[in-house]
Structure formats: C-alpha cells, structure tokens
Amino acid sequence: GGRPTRRAGRLRGRPAYFWVTITFGVVLVGYYAFAFTTLYRFHGVTKDPGFGYGYWSEDEWRVAGLRPGSEAERVLRVGDRIVAFDGDRRIKVTGPWLRLRALEPGRPFRLTVERDGRELEFTLSAPLAHWSSPPTGVNLLACFVSLVYFALALTLGLLKPDLPAARLASLAAFFQALYIVNPLLQYADGDGFLRGWQELVYFGAYFFHPLDVALAYHFFYRFPPGVRGGRFWSALAVVLYALAAALAVCLRWREFATVQGVDTAVRMFYEHGPLFTQLFRIEDQLLALVFVSIFAVVVRNYRVVRDSDQLRRLRIVTYAAIAYALPPAFALTAGQYYGSIGGPPSPAAQIAFSVAIGLHRLTHLLMPLVIGYAIVRHRVFDINVVVRRGLGYLLARNALRVVFALPVVALALTILSNPHRTLAEILFRNSVFFYLLVAATAATTLKYRHRLTAWLDRKFFRESYDREQILLSLAARVQTCDSLEELSHLVSRQVEAALHPKALRIFYQSGEDRGLTLGYTSSVREEDGAARGIPEDSPLLGLLAREGNSAHDYTTLRRRGLPRNERAWLDALGVDLVVPIAAAEARTPAGLFLLGERLSEEPYSPSDRRLLEGIAAQLSVACENLRLRERMDREQKLRRDVLARLDGRRVNLMRECPACGDCFDAHVETCPRDRRETEPTLPVERTVDGKYRLEKLLGRGGMGAVYEATDLRLSRRVAVKIMIGSLFGDARALRRFQREARTSANLSHPNVVSVFDYGALPAGGAYLVMELARGTTLREELDRAARLSPADCAEVFGQMLDGIGAAHRAGIVHRDLKPDNVLVARAGDSVSVRLLDFGIAKSRVADLADSATHTLPGTVLGTLGYMPPEQLAGAGADERSDLFAVGVMLHESLAGERPFKGRTLLELLHAMHQTRPALPPELAACDALAR
Numbered sequence: 001g002g003r004p005t006r007r008a009g010r011l012r013g014r015p016a017y018f019w020v021t022i023t024f025g026v027v028l029v030g031y032y033a034f035a036f037t038t039l040y041r042f043h044g045v046t047k048d049p050g051f052g053y054g055y056w057s058e059d060e061w062r063v064a065g066l067r068p069g070s071e072a073e074r075v076l077r078v079g080d081r082i083v084a085f086d087g088d089r090r091i092k093v094t095g096p097w098l099r100l101r102a103l104e105p106g107r108p109f110r111l112t113v114e115r116d117g118r119e120l121e122f123t124l125s126a127p128l129a130h131w132s133s134p135p136t137g138v139n140l141l142a143c144f145v146s147l148v149y150f151a152l153a154l155t156l157g158l159l160k161p162d163l164p165a166a167r168l169a170s171l172a173a174f175f176q177a178l179y180i181v182n183p184l185l186q187y188a189d190g191d192g193f194l195r196g197w198q199e200l201v202y203f204g205a206y207f208f209h210p211l212d213v214a215l216a217y218h219f220f221y222r223f224p225p226g227v228r229g230g231r232f233w234s235a236l237a238v239v240l241y242a243l244a245a246a247l248a249v250c251l252r253w254r255e256f257a258t259v260q261g262v263d264t265a266v267r268m269f270y271e272h273g274p275l276f277t278q279l280f281r282i283e284d285q286l287l288a289l290v291f292v293s294i295f296a297v298v299v300r301n302y303r304v305v306r307d308s309d310q311l312r313r314l315r316i317v318t319y320a321a322i323a324y325a326l327p328p329a330f331a332l333t334a335g336q337y338y339g340s341i342g343g344p345p346s347p348a349a350q351i352a353f354s355v356a357i358g359l360h361r362l363t364h365l366l367m368p369l370v371i372g373y374a375i376v377r378h379r380v381f382d383i384n385v386v387v388r389r390g391l392g393y394l395l396a397r398n399a400l401r402v403v404f405a406l407p408v409v410a411l412a413l414t415i416l417s418n419p420h421r422t423l424a425e426i427l428f429r430n431s432v433f434f435y436l437l438v439a440a441t442a443a444t445t446l447k448y449r450h451r452l453t454a455w456l457d458r459k460f461f462r463e464s465y466d467r468e469q470i471l472l473s474l475a476a477r478v479q480t481c482d483s484l485e486e487l488s489h490l491v492s493r494q495v496e497a498a499l500h501p502k503a504l505r506i507f508y509q510s511g512e513d514r515g516l517t518l519g520y521t522s523s524v525r526e527e528d529g530a531a532r533g534i535p536e537d538s539p540l541l542g543l544l545a546r547e548g549n550s551a552h553d554y555t556t557l558r559r560r561g562l563p564r565n566e567r568a569w570l571d572a573l574g575v576d577l578v579v580p581i582a583a584a585e586a587r588t589p590a591g592l593f594l595l596g597e598r599l600s601e602e603p604y605s606p607s608d609r610r611l612l613e614g615i616a617a618q619l620s621v622a623c624e625n626l627r628l629r630e631r632m633d634r635e636q637k638l639r640r641d642v643l644a645r646l647d648g649r650r651v652n653l654m655r656e657c658p659a660c661g662d663c664f665d666a667h668v669e670t671c672p673r674d675r676r677e678t679e680p681t682l683p684v685e686r687t688v689d690g691k692y693r694l695e696k697l698l699g700r701g702g703m704g705a706v707y708e709a710t711d712l713r714l715s716r717r718v719a720v721k722i723m724i725g726s727l728f729g730d731a732r733a734l735r736r737f738q739r740e741a742r743t744s745a746n747l748s749h750p751n752v753v754s755v756f757d758y759g760a761l762p763a764g765g766a767y768l769v770m771e772l773a774r775g776t777t778l779r780e781e782l783d784r785a786a787r788l789s790p791a792d793c794a795e796v797f798g799q800m801l802d803g804i805g806a807a808h809r810a811g812i813v814h815r816d817l818k819p820d821n822v823l824v825a826r827a828g829d830s831v832s833v834r835l836l837d838f839g840i841a842k843s844r845v846a847d848l849a850d851s852a853t854h855t856l857p858g859t860v861l862g863t864l865g866y867m868p869p870e871q872l873a874g875a876g877a878d879e880r881s882d883l884f885a886v887g888v889m890l891h892e893s894l895a896g897e898r899p900f901k902g903r904t905l906l907e908l909l910h911a912m913h914q915t916r917p918a919l920p921p922e923l924a925a926c927d928a929l930a931r
Contacts (some may be wrong), residue, residue, distance in 0.1 A: 004206070017167045021157025024174045028150055034179050034201060039139075042188040047105050048129035051076055053096055059096050063113065075112065075122045083119055084112035100126060143179055145365050148512060149177035149321055152368040156375060166375050168219040173368060175212040178205050180364075186217050210283060213290045214244040219300075220294045223317060225311040225375070227301055236293055243286055251283070291325065313374040320363070320370040327359040462784050474618050484508055487622055490517035491615060495593070496522065499608055503574050503596035508535055508581065508623055516541075534592070539563050540570075540578075541588045549582045549589070551609040571595070579612045581598055582620045590620060598726060652688040654694055661697030663707065681705075682722055687712070688767055689759050692720050700724075701820075702838075703733065708772060711756075718756060721768040737766040743812055743838045744770070751803030753823070753834045773834045775825030778889070787896040790923065792831075796824060797890055799833035804886065807835070808879045814838060815877045818866045819884035819892070864905065869912050872905055895920050 009616040050070030051063050062082040066073040085091045085099040086109055089152045104110055105128045112121045153173035160166035182205045188194055194202050218237050221229075298318050305311050474494060481487040489508045496504055507516035516534040534541060543560055544552070558567055570578075581591030593612060599605070604612075655664045655678035657671035664671070664678055665686055671678055682705065687693045692709040698719065699706050709720040723737055731842040741758035748754065757769035778796070781788070788796065800822060807814060814821075818836060865870075868884040871877045891899045899917030902908035919930050 002535050015161040017157060017161040017170070021154060021161065021170060024157075024171075025150075025154055028174060028177060031178065031201070031205065032147075032150075032181070034198075035185060038144075038185055038188050038194070038198070042193050044130055045193075047100065047103065047126040049100060049124060049126040053082060055095065061092065062212075072122075074123055075124075076111075077115065080113035080120075081113065082114050083114050084121075086110050087112070099754060114363045139184055140363075142184055146177045146181040148365060148546050149173045149180065149368045152372045153177060155372055159376060163225045163375070165219065165223045165225045169371050169375060172212055172215045172219055175215065177209040177369075179209055179212060182206060200402075202685060203252070207248060209248065210251075211241070211248055211284060213287055214240040217290050217293050217297065220317075220321075221297045223374075224305060224313040225302070226310065227305055230300070233297055233300065236297075240286075240290060240293065243289075247283055247286060292320070316370060318713065320367055323359075324363040324367050327363065474615060477804075481622065481626070484519055484623060484626055487619065487626065491619055492520045492522070495595075495612070495615065498611065499595070499604070500599040501576075501595040501597070502599055503594075505594040507574065507594070507626070507628070508591035508619075509583075513607045516589075519591075523892055536588070536743040538566070540566050544578070544580045544592075549580050549613070551577055551579045551604070551612050552579060568577075576607075579609075579616050581616045581623070590623060591616075637793045652685045652687070653680050654682060654684055656681045656697060658750060661692040663696060682724070682765075684765070684767075686720060686763055688722070688761070691757075692718065692767075692769060696721060703736070704768075709769075711769075717772045719753075719770045721770065722761075723765040723767070734760075734764075734766055736769060740838050741768050746810055747807055747838075748810065749803055751799045751833055751835060752806060753836055773823050773825060773832075774835070775823045775832070777820050778822040778824055778893070779819035781824060782893065782896075787920075788893045790894065793890060793893050795831050796822075796833055796893070797886065799831070800835065800886065800889075803833070803835045804882050807838075808882070812838070813877055813879055814882050815871075816863055816866075817882055817889070818863045819889055822889070865900070865902075869909055872909055891917055891919070894923060 013275075032061060048067065048070070050067050050072030052065035053061050054064035054359045055061060063076050063078055066076060066078060082091060082096060083089060085096055088099070089112075091099065099109070106125055108120055108123050108125045110123055112119055114120075150173070153170045154171035156173065182202070185202055196737070201739065214237070217240050223231050239896040252348040298314070301314055302311070303313060321888040372470055397869045411746050468513070474491065477490060479613050481490060488508065492504055492506060495501070501522075504520070505518060508519050509516060515536045515538075518533065539562065540557075543562060547557075547560065554570060554577065557578060562570075573594060576595045577593075577595040579593035580589035581593070583590035593616060595604075595612075653666045654665060655668060656662070657664070657674055657676055659676045660671065662671060662673065663686055670676070674904055684694075688709070691712055693712060694707045694709050696708045697705060698708055704721045704723045706719055706721045709718050710716075711718050717819045723733060738758065741755055744753070745757035745758075753773055754771040755768060756771065758766070758768050758771075804814065804817070814835070817835075821835065821837045823834040823836055825834070833884055866885040866888050867877075868881050888898055888900075895918075900908055900911040900915055902911045923929070
C-alpha cells in the first residue's frame with residue numbers, strides 16, 4: 001500500500017528518502033562513536049563535593065546526604081539550607097549543579113548554609129573520585145535499545161523508502177535512537193567534563209525533542225500503509241508539528257545559555273526561572289495532546305480500514321503502543337498522587353514504580369521490533385496469534401538453544417564483573433553449577449531434541465504431514481461411505497487434522513441440482529451465512545470454471561472480478577483459500593472447499609495446496625459414484641415400491657426435468673429447454689384423474705409436491721398438491737390430506753388460498769386442487785433481503801392476521817404458521833398475502849372420534865422455532881399458538897432473526913425462559929411494538 005514518490009524526487013534511480021537514510025545513518029554512527037568514547041573515558045569518574053542536595057520546597061535547596069569520611073561530613077549537616085555558592089545567592093533558583101559543573105576538579109569553593117537561623121560559610125572542594133563498578137545494566141540496556149531503533153530506522157529507510165508510513169517510522173526511529181542514548185552522557189556533562197564542541201554536540205542532540213512526539217502522531221495517522229487521509233487529521237498534524245517546533249526552540253534556549261558559560265546560564269535561570277517551569281508544563285500538556293490525538297486517529301483508522309491484513313497491522317502496533325505507554329503513565333499518575341498528599345511513597349509503591357519502569361524498558365525494546373514487523377513483513381499474524389502461538393512457539397523452539405547459551409553468558413558476565421581474576425580461577429573455582437548446567441543442557445539437547453520438537457510442533461499446530469499417506473488413507477476409506485454427508489465429514493476430519501484451518505466448509509451438488517448445498521461446516525454460528533447454498537449461476541462458480549480446478553487464494557479471486565455481494569459473503573465466512581471439486585461432465589465445479597486461515601496464521605504452502613487438490617480429486621470421483629448409486633436406488637425403489645401398486649397397467653407415467661421442473665409424458669426422456677435427462681419422481685400419470693394436466697413443479701415439501709397444472713374441463717390454471725411417493729398407502733397421511741382439503745374448503749377469505757377439489761390416486765395416494773396464487777414465500781423474501789421495512793411488515797402482517805382471524809372465527813387453528821407457509825404477491829405498490837398448508841390444522845367443530853385419530857396426546861406438531869412453549873411441551877394448541885407464531889415471524893421480519901434461538905427442543909425451551917428479545921436499535925423508539 002501507499003503512494004510511491006514521483007519520479008522527479010528520485011536520485012540515480014533511488015527514492016530521495018533512501019539517501020536521507022544513508023545520511024542520517026552516517027551522522028548517527030558518528031554520534032555513537034562520540035557517545036561510547038565519552039562513556040568509556042568518564043565512566044566511574046565524578047567530581048565529589050562530599051554532599052548531596054535536593055530541592056526541598058519552593059526556592060529552597062538543602063543538604064540531602066553526606067559521604068562518610070569526606071570534608072563536608074565534618075562541617076555540614078543533613079537539612080542545612082544552601083544559601084550561596086562562592087557568594088552568589090542566586091543559587092536558590094538555579095541550584096548548586098551549575099556552579100559545581102563549572103568548577104575545576106579540586107579547586108576550593110565557598111558554600112554558605114543556614115542552620116538554626118544562622119548563616120555559616122565553609123570552604124570545601126570537589127576532587128575527582130573513582131569507582132570500579134562495571135557499567136550498569138540500565139546503561140547497557142539503553143545502548144542496546146538505541147541500537148535496535150537505529151537498525152529499525154535503517155531497515156525501513158533502505159527497504160521501504162517509497163511508503164509514507166515507513167518513512168515516518170524510520171525518521172521517528174532515528175530520533176528515538178538519539179534520544180535514548182543521549183541521557184547516558186548526562187553524568188559527564190553534569191560534572192563539566194564536556195567542553196566546547198563536545199558540549200555543543202551533546203545539547204544539540206536534544207533539539208529533535210519534542211518533534212519526535214509530533215512525528216509519532218503523524219506515523220499513526222499514516223499507518224497502516226495505504227490508509228486515506230483527511231483534512232482535519234492533516235491539519236492536526238500541522239498544528240502538532242508547529243507546537244512541537246516552537247517548544248523545542250524554547251527549551252533548547254536553556255541549553256544554549258549553558259554552552260555560553262556558567263554566568264550567562266545562572267543569569268538566565270535566575271531571571272527567567274518561572275518561564276522555564278511553565279515551558280516544562282507546556283511540554284507535558286503537548287504530550288497529553290499528542291496521546292489523545294493518537295488515540296483518536298487510531299479509532300478513526302479502525303473505521304476506515306477494511307482490509308483484514310491491514311487491520312492486523314494496525315492492531316498489533318496499537319497494542320504495542322498501549323503496552324509502551326501504560327507503565328510510564330502509571331508511574332506519572334502515582335507520582336502526582338503522592339505529591340498531592342505529601343510525604344514519600346510507601347515501600348509497596350516504590351516496588352510498583354520499579355516494576356513499572358522495568359516493564360517500560362522491556363516494551364521500549366519490543367516497540368521497534370513490532371513496528372518493523374508490521375511494516376516490512378508482507379503478511380502479518382494477528383496479535384492474539386503472535387502472543388499465544390507465534391511468540392510462544394518461537395521461544396519454545398529455541399528454548400534449548402537459549403539454555404545451552406546460558407553458561408556462555410554466565411561466563412562472560414563473570415569475566416566482566418571480576419576483571420582481576422585469572423581465567424583459571426574463573427573456570428575451576430566455584431563453578432559446580434556452571435558445569436552441571438552445561439551437562440544437563442547437552443544431555444537434554446542430544447537425547448530429547450527430536451521428541452521435544454515434535455511435541456512443540458503439535459502444541460502450536462505446525463506439525464508436518466505425509467501427503468501421500470493421507471491421500472492413500474482417503475482413497476481406501478471413501479469407498480466405504482454410503483452418503484455425501486458421511487463422505488464430507490470424513491474428508492473434513494482429515495483436512496482439519498492436517499492443516500488446522502480456523503474454519504472449513506464443504507459444498508457439493510445434491511441430487512440433480514447443479515447448485516451447491518452445504519455439506520459440512522466447522523462453524524456453529526447461525527448468522528455466518530454459510531447455510532445458504534451456491535446457485536448454479538453463481539459468479540464464483542463461473543470464475544472458478546474459467547480459472548481451472550487448482551486451489552485459489554481468496555485475494556486472487558477478488559482481483560479477478562468477483563462481484564461485491566460474493567465478496568461480502570466470503571468475507572463474512574472468513575475464507576482464505578478456495579479449492580474447487582471438479583465435475584465429471586461440466587466445466588463448473590461440482591463442489592467447493594472453503595477454508596479459513598490456519599490456526600498458526602501461516603499461509604497455505606504449495607504442499608498444502610497439492611494435498612487439497614488431491615483430496616478434491618478423490619472427492620469428485622467419490623461424489624459422482626454416490627450420485628449414480630443414489631439415482632439408481634431411487635429409480636429402483638420407485639418401480640419396486642410404488643409402481644407395483646398400478647397392477648401392471650400401462651400408464652402415461654409423468655417424467656420431470658430435475659433442472660427446470662417442467663413435466664412431460666412418459667415417452668419424453670430429455671428436457672427440450674435444459675437438455676437434461678427427465679426422470680419419474682411420482683407414481684402418477686401426467687393427467688391426474690383425467691382432469692388436471694401437470695405442467696411444472698412449483699415446490700416440494702415434507703408431505704407433498706405442488707405443481708402448476710391445467711384444469712382441462714374449465715381451461716384454467718390451478719395448483720395441484722400431490723402426496724409424495726413414499727407416503728402412498730399411508731393411512732395417516734391420507735387422513736391428513738383429506739383433513740387439509742376439508743379445512744381449507746370451509747374457509748373463504750382473500751388471504752387464504754382456496755381449495756377447489758380433492759381426490760384419490762390409483763397407487764394409494766391423494767391430490768388436492770387449489771387456487772394458483774402467484775408470488776414468493778415470506779421465507780424467500782427474508783432470505784433475499786434479510787429483513788423487511790416496518791411499513792412493509794405492517795402491510796404483510798395486517799393481511800396475514802386477517803386471514804388467521806377468518807380461520808379462527810371458523811374454529812380452525814393452523815398450528816404450523818411459518819414464513820414458508822405465507823405467500824406474498826407484489827404488483828407495483830400493492831401487496832397480496834395468502835396463507836398456505838392447513839395440513840395439520842385443528843378444527844374445533846370436528847367430531848371427537850375423527851380428531852382422536854389425527855394427533856396422539858403429547859405429540860408435538862409444528863415447526864421448531866415458531867411454536868409456543870406449551871406446544872413444544874406437547875400440550876394442546878389453540879388460537880394463541882398461531883398468534884405466538886405470528887409474533888415470531890414479525891420479529892424475524894423486523895430484526896432479521898428469530899427472537900429465540902436453539903437447534904433442539906430443549907435449547908428452544910431454555911431460550912424462551914431466559915432470553916429477552918430485542919428489536920434493532922433503529923426501531924428502539926417503537927416501545928409499544930417492542931412490548
């Protein structure tokens with residue numbers, strides 16, 4: 001991402017910032033040489049006046065400590081107020097440090113103090129003092145962190161000079177590297193060892209602060225690479241730069257006065273002390289403003305950035321910045337708290353301060369590593385994976401090497417801390433633990449290395465697999481599968497065990513439908529949208545047909561012109577890799593693997609792709625065999641179980657196109673429209689009972705199939721519902737069909753589909769002739785639009801309630817109201833609603849002897865999700881049961897989901913007792929409707 005610089009800004013084929021990086025690198029290397037040389041020369045050397053001092057209260061410096069055996073210990077006391085230094089009483093503003101800094105080592109000076117209301121003057125000196133301790137761990141860590149920032153600046157500037165975010169991060173890293181190493185020289189400067197150009201270089205290095213904090217905001221504003229800008233945020237960057245530059249000039253004014261000489265510095269501090277104090281307060285306020293601005297711009301970028309990889313980059317840098325800022329913020333807040341209440345902090349608070357500073361130093365080291373990783377790496381892992389998996393795995397895999405290196409580190413530290421001991425003394429005295437550690441490390445490394453490595457691989461989802469063994473195992477086992485569901489579950493287990501995807505879904509062709517249905521999903525979320533099938537004319541299937549049967553990255557498919565709605569669907573599923581399952585006789589795939597990212601978040605390797613393509617090839621052959629077997633079994637069962645009922649009579653058995661649903665006579669074996677082979681689906685003649693000629697399949701349910709038909713006597717179009725073949729001869733199903741005909745015939749209402757005729761079929765079935773009402777079911781409308789507008793709901797449900805009211809007045813309870821049984825017809829602005837399927841309706845006027853054969857006591861009839869709790873528990877249903885179903889449908893139409901969720905009866909009952917349904921926020925004002 002990011003916009004490359006213009007050609008005019010390039011020098012000798014390189015971006016301009018590339019040469020800026022080289023220049024800054026050379027300058028900083030020179031400064032490192034100066035800083036480390038100064039540290040080596042003056043470390044362990046100081047001017048020791050024999051006493052310490054502190055700022056006790058406003059305009060008051062006092063003696064805070066005395067070195068035992070010093071000249072100052074004999075004449076001074078802790079608590080003496082320092083009044084003058086060599087007669088200069090302005091010390092109450094500047095403090096003794098400026099005078100001591102300018103003092104030549106060993107030269108006497110006069111110190112005037114106030115004790116018990118009397119002023120006393122003593123002559124002291126500040127000779128050079130030496131101590132032999134090695135450099136502290138803090139100094140070594142600061143040097144190391146500075147070098148890490150320096151390496152980050154060079155890496156970003158040389159590898160990514162075209163990216164605005166990389167340039168900003170590189171420049172900020174240069175400033176930070178300089179700002180970290182510079183305080184290490186404050187001891188040499190405080191003792192006055194830096195003179196002339198050395199002092200000028202030391203103070204000049206501070207000039208880039210606080211410009212670096214404004215640069216930090218600019219970096220977060222332009223990160224991740226490619227994020228679009230905004231006028232307000234750009235103006236804010238300009239304001240912060242201007243404030244930081246003005247503040248930097250004012251603060252460096254003090255250092256410039258110090259370089260001019262001690263008298264100039266004392267005069268400036270004395271005359272403008274309050275101004276400098278105010279400048280420090282302004283600096284704190286600027287830091288607070290920058291932190292707030294960074295937080296605001298990060299929130300803004302979260303809302304602007306849509307790419308998942310860029311969001312991961314932003315998230316990992318944001319978390320690192322929070323971890324970097326929290327410890328000093330805690331220490332600063334706690335310090336202000338104790339300053340407000342007075343008195344020193346408690347021991348527990350001091351320990352907390354130490355821990356906070358330690359954490360800050362650790363995060364100070366991690367910050368450049370995280371920024372470099374987020375910018376340079378082509379694809380980054382999520383922060384959770386980095387912390388829980390990636391980092392833990394890397395540390396664990398290299399734990400043996402670290403343990404093996406510990407003796408070497410211990411030896412180096414021993415030599416540094418004991419420079420006067422001989423090598424023989426270090427190696428052969430007091431080294432029992434050292435040799436035990438070496439022996440244990442070597443034994444562990446040699447004996448358990450492979451076992452530990454394999455365990456760690458399994459722990460972090462990165463174990464290797466044998467592709468050939470997996471394919472051979474599948475080839476042997478797929479032949480034993482009896483259904484596509486069983487086959488998909490077998491394949492999914494193999495894929496999940498080998499590759500560990502976050503999500504896996506398998507789609508395949510079911511029956512003769514050329515579209516794809518979901519055969520397996522590892523997700524249990526209803527709202528992920530995976531339950532919908534993939535139609536035959538899907539642009540995704542067409543694109544895969546053109547691209548071939550190899551595995552494809554989702555990002556590659558996006559670039560090849562995948563439509564927006566398909567991209568949104570795949571984004572919702574979290575798809576990272578698409579593997580088509582080839583069809584035997586068609587170019588479009590017969591199935592799909594949709595895989596999410598791996599749990600380790602490593603990209604799928606070429607070996608992974610070859611494995612998946614091999615599994616897809618085996619699955620394609622197995623699916624084709626299963627489909628052929630199912631088709632043969634279906635036709636044989638039809639002839640054996642149903643056609644036998646026709647007593648061998650020659651009939652014009654209806655044949656049906658599996659693609660378009662058109663109906664044909666027995667001699668038509670190929671559909672002229674789709675060129676698909678027709679097949680017998682029901683044991684009926686095309687002309688039912690000599691009166692109704694079946695034309696086209698409209699829908700198929702659990703009890704029967706509905707066809708558009710021609711009434712040959714009245715020359716009109718009707719809808720004929722025929723009992724499915726497996727129920728032919730079932731007495732209970734025949735009674736239900738008869739009851740639906742009788743119940744519907746007693747209803748005459750514009751919002752209820754009218755019934756014209758009912759009859760029996762020769763093979764033991766039955767048919768029902770109804771009014772042909774055009775439209776789509778409410779379920780189809782919700783699948784297409786997710787939810788309806790409140791005005792549309794008012795119109796649809798108003799008519800629905802009219803129809804239900806008519807049924808209730810006639811003493812009929814529907815008992816199976818659901819979106820599939822509500823037909824909606826639209827013509828312009830007008831809407832017409834019809835109720836369907838009174839197959840399990842209950843009539844209050846039916847005689848008890850007849851109704852007792854319909855439903856046994858305690859039997860649950862209806863559709864889960866739309867029945868009230870008492871109906872779920874097996875109790876009787878009445879008019880209130882229908883109203884409950886209408887309420888569920890209304891909530892589903894307004895909110896896009898049912899109010900109570902559950903896959904089983906017990907889950908639904910629990911949800912109904914525990915869940916308080918809520919309408920969408922935009923409908924929150926409809927309190928009456930919600931109640």
